Amino acid sequence: MAERSFAKEVQKLKKGDGETFTGEGILAITKALLENGVGYVGGYQGSPISHLMDVLADAQEILGELGVHFEASASEATATAMLAASVHYPTRGAVTYKSVVGTNVASDALSNLASGGVTGGSIIIVGEDYGEGSSIMQERTYAFAMKSQVWMLDPRPNLPTIVKTVGDAFELSEASNTPVMLQVGIRSCHVHGSFTASDNKRPELTVSDALENPKRKLDRIVLPPATYIHEQEKLTKRRPAAEEFILERGINERFGTPASKIGLVITGGSYNTVIRALNRLDLADIYGDTQIDILCLNCVYPLVDSQILDFCEGKDAVLVVEEGFPNYIEQQISHVLYKAGKSIKLEGKGKLPMGGEYTGQVMVDGLAEFLQDHAPGLLPVTKVATNEEPVAIPDLTDTLPARPPGFCTGCPERPIFAATKLVEEELGEHHISSDIGCHLFSIMPPFDLGATTMGYGLGPASASAFRNEKKGGRRSISFVGDGGFWHNGLTSSIGNAVFNKSDNVIIIVDNYYSAATGGQDILSSRATNKTKETQHSIVDAVKGMGVKWVRHIDRTYDVTKMRDTLTEALTTPEEGPKVIVASSECMLNKQRRVKPEMAKAVKDGKRVVKPRFGVDEDVCTGDHACMRLSGCPSLSVKDTGDPLRDDPVASIDQTCVGCGNCGEVADAAVLCPSFYQAEVVSNPTEREKRSASRSQRLMGWLQSRRDAKRIVYA
Amino acid sequence: MNIPVQPIIARRSPGPDGEKIITLAALAVGGQGGGVLTDWIVAVAEANGYRAQSTSVAGVAQRTGATIYYVEMCRDTGRMPVFALSPAIGDVDILMASELMEGGRAIMRGFVTPGRTTMIASTHRIPAVAEKIAPGDGRANGPEVIEAMGIAADKVVAFDMETVAKDAGSVISSSLLGALAGSGALPFPRESYEEVIRKSGRGVEASLKAFRDACDIAEGKTAVPVLPPEPVKPAPNLVVPDKLKKKWAKLEARIAALPTPAQEMAMLGLQKVVDYQDVKYGAQYLDMVEQVAALDAEPYDMTSNAAKYCARALCYDDLIRVADIKTRATRMDRVKGEVAVQDGQVLMLTEYFHPRFEEFATTLPRPIGRWVQSRKGFEAWYGRNLDKGRRIRTDSIRGFLMLWTVSSLRPMRRRLLRHRSEMDHVDAWFAKVLETAKTDRALAAELLANYRLIKGYSDTHARGLSKFARVMEALDMLKGRDDAADWMRRLRTAALDDVKGEKLDGALATVRSFAG
Numbered sequence A: 001m002a003e004r005s006f007a008k009e010v011q012k013l014k015k016g017d018g019e020t021f022t023g024e025g026i027l028a029i030t031k032a033l034l035e036n037g038v039g040y041v042g043g044y045q046g047s048p049i050s051h052l053m054d055v056l057a058d059a060q061e062i063l064g065e066l067g068v069h070f071e072a073s074a075s076e077a078t079a080t081a082m083l084a085a086s087v088h089y090p091t092r093g094a095v096t097y098k099s100v101v102g103t104n105v106a107s108d109a110l111s112n113l114a115s116g117g118v119t120g121g122s123i124i125i126v127g128e129d130y131g132e133g134s135s136i137m138q139e140r141t142y143a144f145a146m147k148s149q150v151w152m153l154d155p156r157p158n159l160p161t162i163v164k165t166v167g168d169a170f171e172l173s174e175a176s177n178t179p180v181m182l183q184v185g186i187r188s189c190h191v192h193g194s195f196t197a198s199d200n201k202r203p204e205l206t207v208s209d210a211l212e213n214p215k216r217k218l219d220r221i222v223l224p225p226a227t228y229i230h231e232q233e234k235l236t237k238r239r240p241a242a243e244e245f246i247l248e249r250g251i252n253e254r255f256g257t258p259a260s261k262i263g264l265v266i267t268g269g270s271y272n273t274v275i276r277a278l279n280r281l282d283l284a285d286i287y288g289d290t291q292i293d294i295l296c297l298n299c300v301y302p303l304v305d306s307q308i309l310d311f312c313e314g315k316d317a318v319l320v321v322e323e324g325f326p327n328y329i330e331q332q333i334s335h336v337l338y339k340a341g342k343s344i345k346l347e348g349k350g351k352l353p354m355g356g357e358y359t360g361q362v363m364v365d366g367l368a369e370f371l372q373d374h375a376p377g378l379l380p381v382t383k384v385a386t387n388e389e390p391v392a393i394p395d396l397t398d399t400l401p402a403r404p405p406g407f408c409t410g411c412p413e414r415p416i417f418a419a420t421k422l423v424e425e426e427l428g429e430h431h432i433s434s435d436i437g438c439h440l441f442s443i444m445p446p447f448d449l450g451a452t453t454m455g456y457g458l459g460p461a462s463a464s465a466f467r468n469e470k471k472g473g474r475r476s477i478s479f480v481g482d483g484g485f486w487h488n489g490l491t492s493s494i495g496n497a498v499f500n501k502s503d504n505v506i507i508i509v510d511n512y513y514s515a516a517t518g519g520q521d522i523l524s525s526r527a528t529n530k531t532k533e534t535q536h537s538i539v540d541a542v543k544g545m546g547v548k549w550v551r552h553i554d555r556t557y558d559v560t561k562m563r564d565t566l567t568e569a570l571t572t573p574e575e576g577p578k579v580i581v582a583s584s585e586c587m588l589n590k591q592r593r594v595k596p597e598m599a600k601a602v603k604d605g606k607r608v609v610k611p612r613f614g615v616d617e618d619v620c621t622g623d624h625a626c627m628r629l630s631g632c633p634s635l636s637v638k639d640t641g642d643p644l645r646d647d648p649v650a651s652i653d654q655t656c657v658g659c660g661n662c663g664e665v666a667d668a669a670v671l672c673p674s675f676y677q678a679e680v681v682s683n684p685t686e687r688e689k690r691s692a693s694r695s696q697r698l699m700g701w702l703q704s705r706r707d708a709k710r711i712v713y714a
Numbered sequence B: 001m002n003i004p005v006q007p008i009i010a011r012r013s014p015g016p017d018g019e020k021i022i023t024l025a026a027l028a029v030g031g032q033g034g035g036v037l038t039d040w041i042v043a044v045a046e047a048n049g050y051r052a053q054s055t056s057v058a059g060v061a062q063r064t065g066a067t068i069y070y071v072e073m074c075r076d077t078g079r080m081p082v083f084a085l086s087p088a089i090g091d092v093d094i095l096m097a098s099e100l101m102e103g104g105r106a107i108m109r110g111f112v113t114p115g116r117t118t119m120i121a122s123t124h125r126i127p128a129v130a131e132k133i134a135p136g137d138g139r140a141n142g143p144e145v146i147e148a149m150g151i152a153a154d155k156v157v158a159f160d161m162e163t164v165a166k167d168a169g170s171v172i173s174s175s176l177l178g179a180l181a182g183s184g185a186l187p188f189p190r191e192s193y194e195e196v197i198r199k200s201g202r203g204v205e206a207s208l209k210a211f212r213d214a215c216d217i218a219e220g221k222t223a224v225p226v227l228p229p230e231p232v233k234p235a236p237n238l239v240v241p242d243k244l245k246k247k248w249a250k251l252e253a254r255i256a257a258l259p260t261p262a263q264e265m266a267m268l269g270l271q272k273v274v275d276y277q278d279v280k281y282g283a284q285y286l287d288m289v290e291q292v293a294a295l296d297a298e299p300y301d302m303t304s305n306a307a308k309y310c311a312r313a314l315c316y317d318d319l320i321r322v323a324d325i326k327t328r329a330t331r332m333d334r335v336k337g338e339v340a341v342q343d344g345q346v347l348m349l350t351e352y353f354h355p356r357f358e359e360f361a362t363t364l365p366r367p368i369g370r371w372v373q374s375r376k377g378f379e380a381w382y383g384r385n386l387d388k389g390r391r392i393r394t395d396s397i398r399g400f401l402m403l404w405t406v407s408s409l410r411p412m413r414r415r416l417l418r419h420r421s422e423m424d425h426v427d428a429w430f431a432k433v434l435e436t437a438k439t440d441r442a443l444a445a446e447l448l449a450n451y452r453l454i455k456g457y458s459d460t461h462a463r464g465l466s467k468f469a470r471v472m473e474a475l476d477m478l479k480g481r482d483d484a485a486d487w488m489r490r491l492r493t494a495a496l497d498d499v500k501g502e503k504l505d506g507a508l509a510t511v512r513s514f515a516g
Helices: A009-013 A026-036 A051-059 A060-066 A076-082 A099-118 A142-148 A159-174 A207-211 A226-248 A267-281 A305-314 A327-337 A360-374 A414-427 A437-442 A481-498 A536-545 A559-571 A587-603 A661-666 A686-707 B033-048 B100-108 B142-152 B163-165 B172-183 B190-200 B206-221 B242-256 B260-276 B278-294 B301-314 B319-326 B327-338 B357-362 B366-374 B377-387 B395-407 B410-415 B417-437 B441-453 B458-478 B485-498 B502-515
Strands: A020-024 A040-043 A093-099 A122-128 A152-153 A180-185 A191-198 A253-256 A262-267 A293-298 A299-301 A317-321 A345-347 A391-395 A432-434 A477-481 A506-509 A550-553 A576-582 A608-617 A637-640 A649-651 A675-682 B002-004 B020-031 B051-054 B066-075 B094-097 B117-120 B154-160 B348-353 B390-393
Touching: A009 A020, A009 A026, A009 A051, A020 A026, A020 A076, A020 B348, A026 A051, A026 A180, A026 A191, A040 A051, A051 A060, A060 B410, A076 A093, A076 A099, A076 B327, A093 A099, A099 A122, A099 A142, A099 A226, A122 A159, A142 A299, A142 A327, A142 A536, A152 A159, A159 A180, A159 A191, A159 A226, A180 A267, A191 B051, A207 A226, A207 B502, A253 B417, A262 A267, A262 A305, A262 A360, A262 B163, A262 B395, A267 A293, A267 A360, A267 A649, A293 A305, A305 A327, A305 A661, A305 B190, A305 B410, A317 A327, A317 A360, A327 A608, A345 A360, A391 B142, A414 A437, A414 A661, A481 A506, A481 B190, A506 A536, A506 A559, A506 B357, A550 A559, A550 B377, A559 A576, A559 A661, A587 A608, A661 A675, A661 B348, A675 B327, A686 B348, A686 B395, A686 B458, B020 B033, B020 B100, B033 B172, B066 B458, B094 B100, B100 B117, B100 B142, B117 B172, B142 B485, B154 B172, B154 B206, B154 B458, B163 B172, B163 B206, B163 B390, B172 B206, B172 B260, B172 B366, B172 B410, B242 B278, B260 B301, B260 B327, B278 B301, B301 B441, B319 B395, B319 B410, B327 B348, B348 B485, B357 B366, B357 B377, B357 B417, B366 B377, B366 B417, B366 B485, B390 B395, B410 B417, B417 B441, B441 B458, B458 B485, B458 B502
Parallel strands: A040 A093, A093 A122, A122 A180, A152 A180, A262 A293, A262 A317, A317 A345, A432 A477, A477 A506, A506 A576, A550 A576, B020 B094, B094 B117, B117 B154
Antiparallel strands: A020 A191, A152 A299, A253 A293, A391 B002, A608 A649, A608 A675, A637 A649, A675 B348, B020 B066, B051 B066, B348 B390
């Protein structure tokens, strides 16, 4: 069950010939797969391509009708290996994952797939998250395309082009017997637009058909001597075939005025930013008509030498617009020009920044500089000289607080890190290895816990070097989420720790979902899933790997127990890895599930208890120790309005879901008695109501008796 | 420091028919419903014959972090314009910010351009974690951001849209849309916005009300709502039983004799102290304030501080106080209001307590408390058997009576161990204040304010005491200096700023370097 329901989007997948499809880029790709007769789809979720997986997961019915097989792969390696189905059979397949991290995981399978080549069209849709707020490092997927000799498409970021490119990719793959990467940036994935739909197509050969008629060709299998032949084939057959296809089908587009003495070679993904920059420099209109010559590479690898030379012919200077480093495209073009003995001036990095996202301002600055150097006459005077006085805007740098992402309201992972902090207060600081997932937010304030993150499921693995020679000495603590655990962690982290007799502590954060990627189900999810096998115990799996010391905490909010268990793990004389499985359901997903259920129960007259927390502001002294162990969005500060008090007090707002963390932390850390839990009972029983009114009468009597003897100011 | 802005020369040019691309960026805090807002804006644009495109960066940014939505639109002339996918510096026509600091962030990122950008910002605050975890008041300076808006933007529409939405029973996306409509930054009639909301299906009436209220404010038809700071808690009432009226009147008379500027604070302090203990305690409080007043002169800052911090010092936080507060009728009513208990519903109330050995022992009469404290075996036994969190249900008779019993120890408070240690501490502090007041009133006023450092329970309280002690230590070094008061204030601010006290260490080292 994903965080979002895609029931509405699934209906869009049914649209037929001539109908208008409106939606996000990533959904357009999903629809295009079906229109192109894809036979099977797999992948691993992650921003920005999660929605593709989620929609298909909710669209099992449509897929079944079409004979399309869909799988939520265990990892990107699994997904890429899945494309093996297109090696011998003319079945089209597509897989998707976040790049570059997913591509790293997939690269073993990718090399093997690229070596033997494919018969059926095979696409790897890689979502790239390249700009500000990216959750991953900025390496180029391009390097993988080059070293494996697979092709890479980078369409202009509008829905009709993206959809057309999916079809092109399948055909290119088939024409050149090579898998094709379709690269889409995060903004293209989330861009809202529309395109004219076509009918969905049944696959030419379904995977069931293939199973019934097995085939094998020895020369497609990656084993000597075929392997050596494959390397030759890549260069002598497949690449020329791809180049021919690219030219014949006009995959790369030419815009603007061919006679222009200067030209731009740009990647498809950067087209809109380039046009906007030209428009802001008065060199293009809002529809993209421009007096400059542009070669837009919707296929960024391979480049076709003749096309490059042809474009550069007769020009004084060309600027290559290519995001990311190294500048592979620029290097290839300069190589082509040099070998052909051309003296045209080639610009790229230098005019444009070496790294980082090419945002609107970067593009304006880079293009303006290029034009000033090579075609100063083109730039309107008004753009380079101005009488406008600059306005001095106050610098707010020191005022603005940073707002990094953090744990959601009621997150079950928060108490785990509160407990870890409490343990550190007692036993001192430890080396902590983090992992990928929501739990990585522990690195941010208020927890400030965790020293490294090495990859999905690799938290404990990245602590493996730490073996303490001192008996009874300090151990490392490492975290891994349930998503990372099943993706890679079971073998790479847990198995490795057992085999190498690690003495360290491992905490597996189990929130029932692959939560950070949008709440997809995994092996250990507790919900029943119609198409997936769930409810497999992490504890059993860990024991199966040979871990002797395993503790299961089935309610992470029990901070005291969490703290004591971690303390025990860090101090027990028992040898071997110490594994704590800390389980509680992701609150975002839980609320989505429980809220409608509760509302319905109240309506049906059933007894429903809704918990919430509060703070007695007269008891709160405004020290905010509770917030240093929480960071919950619903727990904040407010003024009391009391002139006798200087500091704001703690306050819990309406968004509180009553998870209990505040009270548990106050208890475990012995903070203060200002927290209370208020449970509002809807449709209480008669007995409950009678008892409540009886208590109230007695309390009222006691209160008025006391108040009669004292001055009250409240 | 001011940042000079580059002359703006890269401006978009219009299409052949004069059609222009309008750019709109919305900065939000994850979870505020920015997606709904952008969907609405796109729908409004399309309903008015515009082509529109929206983008967002979802993913982890949704988890309470800062996030950006971006919309471009252009009058439809039959061709699809090339829309950009992200906001560019100096190229944003309309900037919407759903929280004050996010508005500030937009300015710093260059999305608000003088002479061009209409800025629509909600002025309410969602404090970031960094602001919440300071032991004192770590909240960012709001007025500074509002001032910067006025300088950076061409036009500003800024008010508390969160409250407007809440009052209408809706969420901020509705009031933001209303402010956008009312700002007139987009060439679309108000009705077309309302139509889009109506079609959206869920919570339509509430959304419409929030939209209209915000739109009216933005258009200047209705005034910006003036909001009292946190109107959650009703002002406290003073109730004096007949038997005590005479004694109370005597205390009130003493207030009237204090210097005028300090009277208001002294009245508040007196009420607090009397409520905390009894009338006699009120007299003791006034004794202290009067002693300070006798040494004071215009503008009587020292007396005002004495009125404030002597009340604080006398009303220390102990178990009796907590039990007293938690068993009051007014408190029950307040909780019911806060969690919105309706007729026919029942409220269950659980208090989280964790009394340690220290709290237990100091709540005993002095000799017994001392004796208990000296028995290490007993302390260990307590630690093993009683030192744990307790959940007390104050909506049940049993739980209520338990706290009630503790609270009824109030008349005996003066005889308890804790009171003695507190009063020793207060006396020592107050003696230093009086002594200093004779020579340096400003410094004495700062010494009084140092009591602000003592707060919290258990470890937090201990940490506060130690910070207080360290700040007070500097008194001997600073005495006699012209800038003594200033330095004392700086030391206190440093102590309030961080948990570990590293800033205080630094400040103390500085003082030592010139005065040591």
